[in-house]
Amino acid sequence: MTPGRRENPAHPEPAPGHPLGPLTPPPPPSAPPRAPSEPGPAPWQRITVGVAGMEFEARPPSQYAFDFPDSECEGWSTDALTLRFASVRGAKHRYYRQPRQDAARAAVHEATDSIVFAVADGVSSASESHQGAVEACRAAVERILHLLDRTSGPLDPADVAAHAAERLRQLAQWRLGITEPGPAEVARLYATTLVAGAVRPTAQGLGIELFRIGDSGAWILDRAEGRYRPLFGSKTGTDALLVTNEVSPLPLIPDRLETATGRLEAPWTLLVGTDGFGDPLGEGDGRVGAHFARHLGTPPPPLWLGHVLDFTRETFDDDRTLLALWPRNEARPR
Amino acid sequence: MAETKGVLLPAYVVADESGSMAPYQSELGGGVASLCEGLRAEPMIAAKLRLAVLGFSDDVQVRLAVADMRTETTVPRLEIRGMTNYRAVFDDLLQRIPSDVQWLRGEGYKVHRPVVFFLSDGLPTDGSAWHGPHAALTDRGRTPAAPNIIACGIGDAQAQTMVEVATRPEFAFIAKSGADVGRAISEFFHSLTASLVASGHALNSSNPQLVVNRPDQFTMAIDEVGL
Numbered sequence: 001m002t003p004g005r006r007e008n009p010a011h012p013e014p015a016p017g018h019p020l021g022p023l024t025p026p027p028p029p030s031a032p033p034r035a036p037s038e039p040g041p042a043p044w045q046r047i048t049v050g051v052a053g054m055e056f057e058a059r060p061p062s063q064y065a066f067d068f069p070d071s072e073c074e075g076w077s078t079d080a081l082t083l084r085f086a087s088v089r090g091a092k093h094r095y096y097r098q099p100r101q102d103a104a105r106a107a108v109h110e111a112t113d114s115i116v117f118a119v120a121d122g123v124s125s126a127s128e129s130h131q132g133a134v135e136a137c138r139a140a141v142e143r144i145l146h147l148l149d150r151t152s153g154p155l156d157p158a159d160v161a162a163h164a165a166e167r168l169r170q171l172a173q174w175r176l177g178i179t180e181p182g183p184a185e186v187a188r189l190y191a192t193t194l195v196a197g198a199v200r201p202t203a204q205g206l207g208i209e210l211f212r213i214g215d216s217g218a219w220i221l222d223r224a225e226g227r228y229r230p231l232f233g234s235k236t237g238t239d240a241l242l243v244t245n246e247v248s249p250l251p252l253i254p255d256r257l258e259t260a261t262g263r264l265e266a267p268w269t270l271l272v273g274t275d276g277f278g279d280p281l282g283e284g285d286g287r288v289g290a291h292f293a294r295h296l297g298t299p300p301p302p303l304w305l306g307h308v309l310d311f312t313r314e315t316f317d318d319d320r321t322l323l324a325l326w327p328r329n330e331a332r333p334r
Numbered sequence: 335m336a337e338t339k340g341v342l343l344p345a346y347v348v349a350d351e352s353g354s355m356a357p358y359q360s361e362l363g364g365g366v367a368s369l370c371e372g373l374r375a376e377p378m379i380a381a382k383l384r385l386a387v388l389g390f391s392d393d394v395q396v397r398l399a400v401a402d403m404r405t406e407t408t409v410p411r412l413e414i415r416g417m418t419n420y421r422a423v424f425d426d427l428l429q430r431i432p433s434d435v436q437w438l439r440g441e442g443y444k445v446h447r448p449v450v451f452f453l454s455d456g457l458p459t460d461g462s463a464w465h466g467p468h469a470a471l472t473d474r475g476r477t478p479a480a481p482n483i484i485a486c487g488i489g490d491a492q493a494q495t496m497v498e499v500a501t502r503p504e505f506a507f508i509a510k511s512g513a514d515v516g517r518a519i520s521e522f523f524h525s526l527t528a529s530l531v532a533s534g535h536a537l538n539s540s541n542p543q544l545v546v547n548r549p550d551q552f553t554m555a556i557d558e559v560g561l
Contacts, residue, residue: 050339054378092535095378124535241435241478243341243444279341286337315340315381 044307049280049287051314058094065099068130071310075302077328078108080201081115081264082299085323086306090276092317098124101192102274102319103133105141109148109198116144118196119321121216121274123249125191128175132168132190136250139167140196148198157211157257160196165251168192183251191249195272199264199325206264206327210272211257214247217278218260221269221324226293228271228284231260269296269326276320280313288313292322299326339442343449344384344400344434345530346427346481350454351389352418354489358455361516362412365523366397370410372527373403379534380404384438386430391416394426400434418456420464420499427481428471435479448481449533449544451526452499455489455515465498472501484529484546485555488518493555505546506555513551525549 046055058070073086089100101122109116118137122129143163147155168190172181175189193214200207210218210231218231248254264270271292273281280288288311295308309320347369349362366387373380380403387398387410397410427450435445458464474480485499488509500506509518525547532545548554 053381092378096535241439241445242447279338282337284337288337315342317378 047291047308047311049291049311049313052312053091053314053317054095055312056095058089059097061093061097061099065130068099068134070094070100071306072104073302073306074104074106075299075305076108077299078113078115080113080206080328081199082326082328083115083117083323084299084302084305085117085119085321086302086309087321088306088310088319090317090319091312093319095317099130100319101130101133102276102321103130103137104272104321104323105134105137106323107141107145109145112148112152112200114148114198114200115325116141116148116196116198117272117323117325118144118194119216119272119274119323120195121193121214121276121319121321123187123191123193123214123247126187126189128189129192131171132192132250135167135171135190136164136192136194137196139164140194144196144198148200154261155198155209157196157209157259158253161194161211161213161250161253161257164194164196165253168251186251187249191251193247193249193274197260197272199270204263208260208262208264208270210260212260213253213257214249215278216272216274218273219271219278219281219284220262220264221271221284221293221296222267223269223293223297224267226290228281228289231262232258264325264327266327266329269324271296271322271324273322274318274320276316276318277309277322279318280316296324299324337442338444340382341444341446342382342384342438343446343530343533344386344431344438346386346388346431346448346450347526348388348390348394348423348427348450348452349412350391350418350456351395351412351414352391352416352456352459353414354418354456356414358516358519359412359414361519363409365519366412367409368520369523369527370403370406373530376531376534377404379531382534383530384434385530386434387412388423388426389413390419390423390426392419393422400438417459418454419460420454420458421460421467423452424464424467424471428467428477431471431481432477432479445479447544448479450481450483451522451529452483452485453519453522454485454487454491454495454499456491457495468499482544486522486549486552487555488513488522489515493559496555497559500555503556504554507548507552508555509552518549518551521549521551525552 071088075084085104104119106117118140120133120136122133143160172186193216195212195216197210220229384400386400389395389412483501484505485496486507487496493508496506
């Protein structure tokens with residue numbers, strides 16, 4: 001129950017039974033910039049998957065969210081792996097002037113040639129969740145790098161999760177100017193999901209270690225078959241009558257963390273994403289699955305991954321983040 | 335194919351059309367119109383809602399079947415008639431809601447738990463006969479698509495009845511003593527629109543929640559019951 005202030009849309013009330021006027025398009029949007037007149041490649045057209053969502057020019061986030069750009073992407077390769085990630089602001093946030101609340105970070109652990117990564121989805125009800133998502137990613141990546149320096153054994157996901165939660169607590173401490181913010185106060189500011197882990201070259205091949213808090217996910221894409229195998233349970237079972245996607249995000253740490261381990265072998269790609277990617281993907285056997293399978297056959301240019309991820313599809317208006325890792329022995333980047 | 339076309343919130347407005355509402359017909363009509371316009375002004379939210387408007391008295395009449403308000407071109411019209419039969423409401427919803435949920439799923443959507451906004455101005459004229467179907471409707475074991483029910487009472491409606499109709503005590507509201515009934519009806523629809531828009535924002539997020547705004551001119555019924 002959230003008794004709130006009254007919000008009256010204050011629109012004129014036509015007499016009952018009278019037809020409504022035409023659907024009012026969303027405010028500001030001016031037309032997208034025109035291509036220069038001189039010959040050259042055409043600008044990328046938004047990719048539509050199924051029925052397009054509403055088209056409009058993105059609006060700016062609030063003034064102090066300037067440090068959280070609409071989109072970001074990354075891409076590079078080590079000897080063993082090729083990494084790409086992209087994170088794009090969802091239509092809802094572009095329309096309602098909110099910053100992107102998803103984040104991703106990745107680094108190479110130089111001593112072992114491992115790739116360390118984190119993906120986070122700030123909880124929209126937390127007022128500074130865009131900061132929470134970025135800080136959780138930073139803290140997780142830093143801690144995994146540290147753990148890899150110290151041991152060649154399995155990663156300790158509880159240690160990484162605790163480190164990320166502590167970072168959020170410290171942030172709340174600074175923000176609120178109090179010495180001991182409680183979990184609820186931290187959550188109100190910075191609650192976020194988190195998936196983090198590493199892919200390590202070993203004598204047996206590329207080893208995957210992951211854990212998650214909340215409903216962000218990870219999949220193995222079998223590029224030969226175009227199929228997706230989830231590494232974590234679905235938040236909504238295929239047969240469930242109703243959707244129940246409530247999650248317990250950081251700073252809460254469940255007693256038993258969800259973890260996943262495995263090998264990354266050809267012709268597979270490891271995908272790690274927020275629900276903005278996972279929800280439209282579903283089980284991967286529809287148009288969205290085919291869309292990504294088509295574009296992830298080989299590592300695309302990082303900017304193209306962002307474009308592919310920024311597809312339009314009616315009702316799917318959440319931020320989207322996707323991180324992908326290809327074994328390098330059989331896939332050469334484009 | 336398991337790919338979903340989206341996740342929808344089915345929302346049902348169930349309005350009392352009994353004879354005692356006759357003086358307030360224009361407020362009822364205006365309220366429904368403002369609800370429709372409010373949702374059309376938020377097409378991104380409306381895309382994730384499906385709205386039904388039902389009028390009840392001796393029976394239930396469908397004024398708007400589960401509709402996409404972005405494309406709906408007429409405003410449903412409520413008609414004053416008959417008594418205040420609550421059993422008819424819950425018998426109807428017990429059939430209608432599971433059927434609608436299955437239909438939406440068959441159309442390729444996933445579905446959030448439905449929500450019912452119930453507005454009544456009087457005591458049920460069928461005594462306690464409605465308790466059985468209401469219990470069946472709201473029991474998630476017996477009815478997996480059991481809705482959340484927000485109950486708002488105006489006029490002669492009693493706080494205790496609204497608490498019994500609502501699925502949570504904090505979802506039950508009663509018009510303040512002495513409140514103008516017509517204005518309370520308008521506030522009900524304003525609050526309903528705001529609640530749907532706010533809930534629509536929260537859908538598909540990591541923290542989906544039904545947001546219920548207390549209408550102006552109303553108090554929480556549980557507070558009245560406790561007095």
